């Protein structure tokens with residue numbers, strides 16, 4: 474594989490097309506490690522104050538196409554929100570010569586090299602919707618101010634222009650302009666998330682990061698909000714990053730997706746390819762835990778032993794090896810060297826180690842383990 478495409482300075486990364494013509498955002502080799510103090514036991518004694526690295530995001534690369542949804546899934550703590558926050562610049566890469574690394578390219582341009590105008594465009598083009606959009610807002614703000622705030626900060630619009638834009642986006646999300654006078658607590662959960670979406674839409678962004686946007690909602694409301702998001706996407710050619718642990722939501726909304734485990738992408742590609750043929754044992758386990766198996770589909774359930782292991786000082790090689798039910802050969806190169814994603818079928822990439830794939834052979838081995 475060549476390292477670059479013809480028109481782009483965006484480096485090649487496995488699983489990414491690196492074509493900046495199609496991509497609004499390209500994340501390359503993103504790494505965010507947090508320095509944490511932890512208790513450490515040695516020779517039966519607790520040694521406190523040990524400093525360790527919590528590898529929240531470790532060498533993550535993906536592309537977001539214009540007008541498309543990219544899903545990030547994985548168990549709690551695998552680094553999804555940190556990835557979103559790094560893109561939103563709510564979390565920064567340390568620049569003090571520490572271990573943080575990576576680049577984010579916006580329309581082919583490295584964020585680090587953006588002009589002031591480019592930075593301003595970036596800040597308005599990328600917006601976010603969180604699970605609970607009110608946690609960070611003053612409960613005494615009226616809806617008008619909640620939605621108008623980004624306009625007030627980022628534009629020179631007059632009060633009346635802001636008010637008319639607020640009315641416009643309220644209608645777009647299925648509410649009424651007269652409701653702009655109300656306070657958030659006067660709305661239901663679903664309506665409040667509509668207001669959160671209206672706030673994200675106000676500046677006419679091109680990419681919205683949706684971090685668990687429907688997780689806190691009643692199941693009956695989720696579909697309405699997902700449909701609204703899909704309609705808005707078509708209407709405005711919006712790109713989304715959907716962070717979710719609910720796989721049904723991901724399957725419904727995402728064109729492409731990545732499965733993360735301990736800060737590392739384990740499987741990535743077209744959503745349908747992954748759901749139709751999940752290759753990684755971990756993806757199989759997530760799917761069997763989340764989606765009831767269909768009687769017509771012959772797929773044995775895979776249940777992983779144990780809990781998610783701590784992201785503090787994970788293995789230097791394949792991070793999944795401490796979770797696999799299969800035996801890991803300590804002499805294998807991937808015991809100490811991180812394996813890359815490999816394209817096993819078109820637009821379907823997976824970490825390929827002797828213990829990561831849900832091959833027939835590995836399934837047979839796992840079935841025999843369960844007999845023990």
Ligand SMILES: Nc1ncnc2c1ncn2[C@@H]1O[C@H](COP(=O)(O)OP(=O)(O)O)[C@@H](O)[C@H]1O
Nearest residue numbers: 507527529548549550551552553554555556784
């Ligand atoms: N500011 C921080 N300081 C230290 N650790 C953090 C910080 N933010 C997140 N983490 C840790 O990073 C890991 C990834 O967190 P997060 O990105 O929130 O995961 P997810 O969204 O997938 O649940 C977790 O172990 C979390 O505790």
Ligand SMILES: [Mg+2]
Nearest residue numbers: 550553554555
């Ligand atoms: Mg999260």
